[in-house]
Amino acid sequence: MEMASLREAYGKALVELGAQNKNIVALDADLSKSTRTALFQEAYPERFFEISIAEQNMIGVAVGLALTGKIPFVNSFAVFATGRTYDQIRQSACIANINIKICGSSSGLSDFGDGATHQSLEDVALMRVLPNMTVLVPVDAVETKKMVEFAVRHNGPVYLRINRNDLPVYTDESTEFELGKLYQMRDGEDAVVFANGVMVSKAMEAAEILEKEGTGVRVVNVSTVKPLKKEEVLKYIKGVKGIVTAEEHSIIGGLGSAIVELLRDVDHPPVEFIGVKDRFGTSASNYEELLEYFGLTSKSITLTIKDLLDRC
Amino acid sequence: MLSNDLIERIERTALKLRLDILEMVGVGKAGHLGGSSSCADIVAALYFYKMKIDPENPHYEDRDRFLLSKGHGALAQYAALVELGYIPREEMKKVKTLDGILQGHPDMTKTPGIEANTGSLGQGLSIATGMALGLRLDGKDSRVYVIVGDGELSEGQIWEAAMCAGYYKLDNLVAIIDNNGLQATGPIKERFNIYPIAPKWESFGWHVREIDGHNIREIIETLDELDNVRGKPKVMIARTVKGKGFSFAENDPAFHNIALTEEQYIQAKRELESRMARWS
Numbered sequence: 001m002e003m004a005s006l007r008e009a010y011g012k013a014l015v016e017l018g019a020q021n022k023n024i025v026a027l028d029a030d031l032s033k034s035t036r037t038a039l040f041q042e043a044y045p046e047r048f049f050e051i052s053i054a055e056q057n058m059i060g061v062a063v064g065l066a067l068t069g070k071i072p073f074v075n076s077f078a079v080f081a082t083g084r085t086y087d088q089i090r091q092s093a094c095i096a097n098i099n100i101k102i103c104g105s106s107s108g109l110s111d112f113g114d115g116a117t118h119q120s121l122e123d124v125a126l127m128r129v130l131p132n133m134t135v136l137v138p139v140d141a142v143e144t145k146k147m148v149e150f151a152v153r154h155n156g157p158v159y160l161r162i163n164r165n166d167l168p169v170y171t172d173e174s175t176e177f178e179l180g181k182l183y184q185m186r187d188g189e190d191a192v193v194f195a196n197g198v199m200v201s202k203a204m205e206a207a208e209i210l211e212k213e214g215t216g217v218r219v220v221n222v223s224t225v226k227p228l229k230k231e232e233v234l235k236y237i238k239g240v241k242g243i244v245t246a247e248e249h250s251i252i253g254g255l256g257s258a259i260v261e262l263l264r265d266v267d268h269p270p271v272e273f274i275g276v277k278d279r280f281g282t283s284a285s286n287y288e289e290l291l292e293y294f295g296l297t298s299k300s301i302t303l304t305i306k307d308l309l310d311r312c
Numbered sequence: 313m314l315s316n317d318l319i320e321r322i323e324r325t326a327l328k329l330r331l332d333i334l335e336m337v338g339v340g341k342a343g344h345l346g347g348s349s350s351c352a353d354i355v356a357a358l359y360f361y362k363m364k365i366d367p368e369n370p371h372y373e374d375r376d377r378f379l380l381s382k383g384h385g386a387l388a389q390y391a392a393l394v395e396l397g398y399i400p401r402e403e404m405k406k407v408k409t410l411d412g413i414l415q416g417h418p419d420m421t422k423t424p425g426i427e428a429n430t431g432s433l434g435q436g437l438s439i440a441t442g443m444a445l446g447l448r449l450d451g452k453d454s455r456v457y458v459i460v461g462d463g464e465l466s467e468g469q470i471w472e473a474a475m476c477a478g479y480y481k482l483d484n485l486v487a488i489i490d491n492n493g494l495q496a497t498g499p500i501k502e503r504f505n506i507y508p509i510a511p512k513w514e515s516f517g518w519h520v521r522e523i524d525g526h527n528i529r530e531i532i533e534t535l536d537e538l539d540n541v542r543g544k545p546k547v548m549i550a551r552t553v554k555g556k557g558f559s560f561a562e563n564d565p566a567f568h569n570i571a572l573t574e575e576q577y578i579q580a581k582r583e584l585e586s587r588m589a590r591w592s
Contacts, residue, residue, distance in 0.1 A: 088438075
């Protein structure tokens with residue numbers, strides 16, 4: 001499968017959109033080489049603001065820029081962009097629905113070597129709980145680009161969660177990104193996996209394995225975690241005997257929680273969560289090894305689906 | 313030399329703001345009397361002399377911006393916005409109620425004339441910095457004025473913003489420190505001692521002026537003088553008195569956020585009105 005870098009796609013998309021829309025500005029906290037806003041800096045130095053290692057101030061400066069009509073993209077590693085700055089995002093940006101875009105780069109476990117301090121397993125939960133916030137988790141480089149385009153069109157705060165590593169490309173230019181829409185990646189009638197980010201590829205692998213064993217698995221890419229539409233979720237649980245959610249995030253407060261919140265008042269098949277079970281990250285020598293360590297694999301999805309279906 | 317008439321007009325306005333603050337604090341309901349009255353003279357000088365604004369058109373593009381980083385001083389700003397006609401006078405009675413448009417801390421989504429949501433201390437200076445950057449990017453000559461509390465200087469984000477504005481040499485940014493010396497629970501000197509204040513800002517590339525924050529002539533002459541300082545953000549350290557104008561509350565941290573008794577309310581009203589009467 002074709003692999004492509006999400007952060008490279010992000011950086012290029014910013015440059016491309018920046019050419020048409022002079023209100024787009026970018027801010028970074030000494031990580032522009034990693035987040036790839038270095039590309040924007042190179043193209044439009046006057047619209048790039050190096051804010052140095054001061055993320056809280058960066059959010060405030062972005063809010064001020066937005067209040068003068070700019071569309072600021074704020075960049076740092078996901079853990080700093082959302083955790084260190086939570087109060088600034090809440091108070092300065094979200095209460096008044098300010099038009100800032102927060103790009104959480106090197107999200108989840110994708111910065112595998114740097115360990116717990118640099119890995120973000122709580123960011124989706126933190127951003128999701130904020131009124132007015134939109135939370136997006138792209139599945140691949142192509143969807144990343146479309147989400148940047150969306151973020152520019154959308155008036156209000158957006159959180160975009162970007163993986164550090166190359167990921168398989170599932171979407172193509174012709175698929176339009178629509179806020180809140182769920183994207184079925186393959187169909188099957190026995191179980192459904194709601195996944196996002198890197199976990200979509202793991203779910204696809206699991207579905208292939210199970211297909212050979214005669215079990216049909218539907219895989220749905222939930223790239224909009226918020227706003228999540230109930231009717232969309234209900235559409236994809238129709239007929240299945242088990243529901244699995246899969247995310248590179250804590251099982252507390254993320255995609256799984258969001259799905260179950262919507263299903264709480266309807267009859268639904270049993271649900272299981274694949275995610276990190278209330279733990280911090282750790283250093284590893286490569287990404288796959290770390291995903292395996294936390295059970296974020298096609299194998300664990302396969303076993304979980306089997307277990308769920310055995311219960312029926 | 314500014315005329316005595318002008319100075320007197322702003323002084324009277326500042327008294328009016330204090331009367332409005334008193335009305336909003338009222339009897340028996342808590343309000344930030346101390347920190348609103350310590351910055352009332354600065355607020356009056358900015359809104360009624362210095363700033364380029366249009367109350368008929370709050371979003372007028374070339375306006376100067378005012379932010380209250382110490383958002384708990386909101387009553388001073390609300391008073392100015394009432395006197396200028398941004399806010400209907402009857403809203404003062406509904407401050408901090410479900411029926412009103414005046415929140416406990418400034419909210420741009422609810423109150424005309426408010427430029428940003430502030431109140432979580434330490435954040436307004438960063439927003440002001442971003443506004444100053446944005447205005448400069450657009451080639452506007454509008455200025456951004458932001459009042460920062462001295463207790464607020466304990467917030468680390470203030471110093472992040474100070475370094476940032478210094479780095480970007482934002483000469484369209486003026487910060488005013490309401491240096492009343494008291495935070496909610498007592499004297500700043502006995503908490504994290506932030507003194508000396510001036511050299512800290514100087515070292516981050518700011519032009520610093522220290523003034524008497526209740527001397528209208530000094531406030532407005534300094535504001536005018538700062539227009540001519542180029543290539544640096546500017547900070548006015550204004551020595552003020554918490555509770556200024558309310559004799560029983562001056563320099564008493566107990567009046568940070570407190571309800572007034574009926575006796576206190578009557579006394580304050582009498583004192584302010586008798587000062588006002590001297591001019592008429």
